Amino acid sequence: MAEDIWILGIHMTKFGKHPDQDTVDLAAEAVVGALADGGVTMRDMGVLAAGNLMGGGGLGQPLQKQVGQTGIPVYNVANACATGATALRTAVMALKAGECDMGLAVGVEKLAGAGLLAGSSRAQDSDTWTPHGRFGEVAATDGRIGTSTMPGVFAQIGMEYGHRYGGVDFELFARISEKNHAHSTLNPLASYQKRFSLEEIMGDVMIAYPNTRPMCSANCDGAAAAVVVTDAKLKTLSLEQQRRAVKIAASVLTTDPYEEACQVLPNVNTLTRNAAQIAYEQAGIGPEDLDLVELHDCFATAELVHYDNLGLCEEGGAADFFRSGATWRDGRMPVNVSGGLESKGHPIAATGIANIWEVCHHLRGEAGDRQIEGAKVGLAHVIGLGQACGVHILERSAA
Amino acid sequence: MPERIPLVDYLVLDPEPRLVAHQCTACGARFFDRRNACAACGGTTFHPAEIATTGEVRAFTIVSLAAPGVPVPFVAAVIDCSGTSVRGNLINVDPDPEHVTLGMKVALATYVVGTDTHGTEAIGFGFEPLEGARHG
Numbered sequence: 001m002a003e004d005i006w007i008l009g010i011h012m013t014k015f016g017k018h019p020d021q022d023t024v025d026l027a028a029e030a031v032v033g034a035l036a037d038g039g040v041t042m043r044d045m046g047v048l049a050a051g052n053l054m055g056g057g058g059l060g061q062p063l064q065k066q067v068g069q070t071g072i073p074v075y076n077v078a079n080a081c082a083t084g085a086t087a088l089r090t091a092v093m094a095l096k097a098g099e100c101d102m103g104l105a106v107g108v109e110k111l112a113g114a115g116l117l118a119g120s121s122r123a124q125d126s127d128t129w130t131p132h133g134r135f136g137e138v139a140a141t142d143g144r145i146g147t148s149t150m151p152g153v154f155a156q157i158g159m160e161y162g163h164r165y166g167g168v169d170f171e172l173f174a175r176i177s178e179k180n181h182a183h184s185t186l187n188p189l190a191s192y193q194k195r196f197s198l199e200e201i202m203g204d205v206m207i208a209y210p211n212t213r214p215m216c217s218a219n220c221d222g223a224a225a226a227v228v229v230t231d232a233k234l235k236t237l238s239l240e241q242q243r244r245a246v247k248i249a250a251s252v253l254t255t256d257p258y259e260e261a262c263q264v265l266p267n268v269n270t271l272t273r274n275a276a277q278i279a280y281e282q283a284g285i286g287p288e289d290l291d292l293v294e295l296h297d298c299f300a301t302a303e304l305v306h307y308d309n310l311g312l313c314e315e316g317g318a319a320d321f322f323r324s325g326a327t328w329r330d331g332r333m334p335v336n337v338s339g340g341l342e343s344k345g346h347p348i349a350a351t352g353i354a355n356i357w358e359v360c361h362h363l364r365g366e367a368g369d370r371q372i373e374g375a376k377v378g379l380a381h382v383i384g385l386g387q388a389c390g391v392h393i394l395e396r397s398a399a
Numbered sequence: 400m401p402e403r404i405p406l407v408d409y410l411v412l413d414p415e416p417r418l419v420a421h422q423c424t425a426c427g428a429r430f431f432d433r434r435n436a437c438a439a440c441g442g443t444t445f446h447p448a449e450i451a452t453t454g455e456v457r458a459f460t461i462v463s464l465a466a467p468g469v470p471v472p473f474v475a476a477v478i479d480c481s482g483t484s485v486r487g488n489l490i491n492v493d494p495d496p497e498h499v500t501l502g503m504k505v506a507l508a509t510y511v512v513g514t515d516t517h518g519t520e521a522i523g524f525g526f527e528p529l530e531g532a533r534h535g
Contacts, residue, residue, distance in 0.1 A: 116464065116465075116466070119465060119466055119469075120466050121466050121467070122466040122467070122468050122469055124468070125512075125513060126515070127515055127516045128515045128516060128517060128519075129404045129515045129519050129521050131404075131408060134432035134433045135407040135408060135409065135431065135432055135433075136407055136408025136409075136433070137406060137407045137408075138404055138405075138406060138407075138521050139406060139512055139513070139521055141406065141407065142465070142466065142469065143462070143465050143466070143469030143470070143471075143473060143488075144406065144488065144512065144523050145406070145407065145486055145487055145488065145523070145524075146475040146476070146477075146486040146487060146488065147460065147462045147465065147473075147475035149462060149464070149465055149466075151460075151462075151464070152460045152462045152465075152475050153460075155460035156458040156459060156460050156475065156476070156477060157458070159458045159459055159460065159501060160457055160458035160477065162501060163456075163457055163458060163501040163502060170496070205463075205464075206461075206463045206464075207463060207464045208460045208461065208462045208463065208464065209460055209461035209462075209463070209496060210460075210496075211460075258428065258438045258439040260428070260429075260482070260483070260484060261477065261484035263430060263431075263432075263438070264431075264477055264484040264485065264486045265458060265477045265484070265486065
């Protein structure tokens with residue numbers, strides 16, 4: 001077993017609208033914050049993994065030109081909504097491989113006002129029908145053969161769970177959103193900190209049944225960055241740095257293995273189950289040991305299925321598990337106490353580090369009003385459609 | 400009768416409309432797109448497999464916000480056609496949760512997507528409720 005890797009410093013920007021900051025500005029703010037939080041500088045970093053999806057690729061080098069050109073290798077990372085987790089994992093792998101003893105991962109996105117991110121445009125039909133593409137289509141298929149929109153895809157994922165196990169309806173999904181919006185009122189970095197009543201959520205604009213607007217992740221700007229360090233290097237640092245360091249007890253990335261139907265409707269379940277199982281084995285714990293979970297609630301319909309996929313409940317028992325109140329911040333398994341993607345926001349490439357920032361804050365006892373008291377172990381999960389799943393399990397330092 | 404062309408190549412119009420998948424000769428996995436190899440087993444030989452024209456709704460959503468030019472609302476669904484999952488819209492049904500339910504039985508149906516400058520009709524497919532389904 002390779003040596004343990006720790007998070008030494010971590011930072012997230014305020015999520016929301018940042019009209020005066022570009023992608024590099026936001027990434028630089030996160031990086032400078034993470035370095036300061038860890039008490040180190042760019043000179044200490046041996047690798048940089050830079051995640052960004054919408055900026056056209058190649059974030060890392062422009063970022064270095066603002067925060068420190070030290071000649072270290074840059075890995076520009078893109079892996080859909082799992083980009084941030086993939087960047088972190090890239091830095092972790094470099095440390096585990098023994099290439100360096102400290103590294104930096106950053107994820108950033110400018111998404112405020114972006115609207116639908118897939119299925120947001122459809123080509124005009126041609127004036128002569130000519131087959132093209134992998135389906136030999138003569139005209140656009142989005143809206144004619146199902147939907148490409150994310151709210152629609154994830155709506156079906158939640159409904160499929162309901163079909164398989166029962167006990168699921170529009171109100172249940174809306175109540176999940178009610179929980180996350182309520183949680184967000186304690187998070188000053190969330191895009192939205194507004195509590196919605198169940199009636200307001202169910203009565204809001206329908207996007208893709210059963211997901212209304214507040215049940216969808218909020219497009220926003222934001223960045224998050226983390227400094228990672230090897231166990232051996234950490235032992236040479238100050239006691240304060242060792243005390244605040246958070247152990248990465250598991251770092252896992254999976255893709256979706258072939259199953260019937262997986263190319264018809266994205267299967268976000270099996271790869272999450274696989275990632276969770278590997279992560280629990282790596283960390284030597286079970287889901288019952290978790291004090292809090294930040295999972296990928298890109299839509300209210302997604303949160304439900306991941307209770308099950310992460311093993312937080314019995315198979316098929318996600319609806320009852322939620323109805324028990326377990327996932328509220330005062331429940332036995334608090335989920336998305338940050339407000340989740342529905343209210344904290346979802347600046348895609350930042351999300352997979354921002355959720356780790358949230359967990360680290362609780363493990364360090366620095367989460368202020370929303371602190372989960374005595375938190376020792378937490379899990380952060382992201383899903384990128386396509387698919388990629390990142391799961392990290394984090395443990396409080398014993399120092 | 401005007402010339403007709405299917406919206407996608409896995410929709411076969413004659414003699415009766417049906418969907419035809421590429422089935423891996425080695426492992427039986429079915430795919431609707433042009434294949435390089437089998438995602439399940441890596442096999443590279445495929446044969447055509449006709450998909451059952453009736454099935455059961457396994458998942459659906461009613462899309463109210465879509466790209467400009469996409470008429471809304473519409474029902475997007477996954478249909479279990481005797482063990483093969485198919486993506487398609489539910490058509491000839493009111494797009495609301497009172498009329499669309501999980502587990503409802505549906506049948507393949509076709510419609511005219513549009514006509515090009517040569518007068519050729521593009522034919523699309525969807526699934527309509529089996530009870531009261533229109534035939535012919």
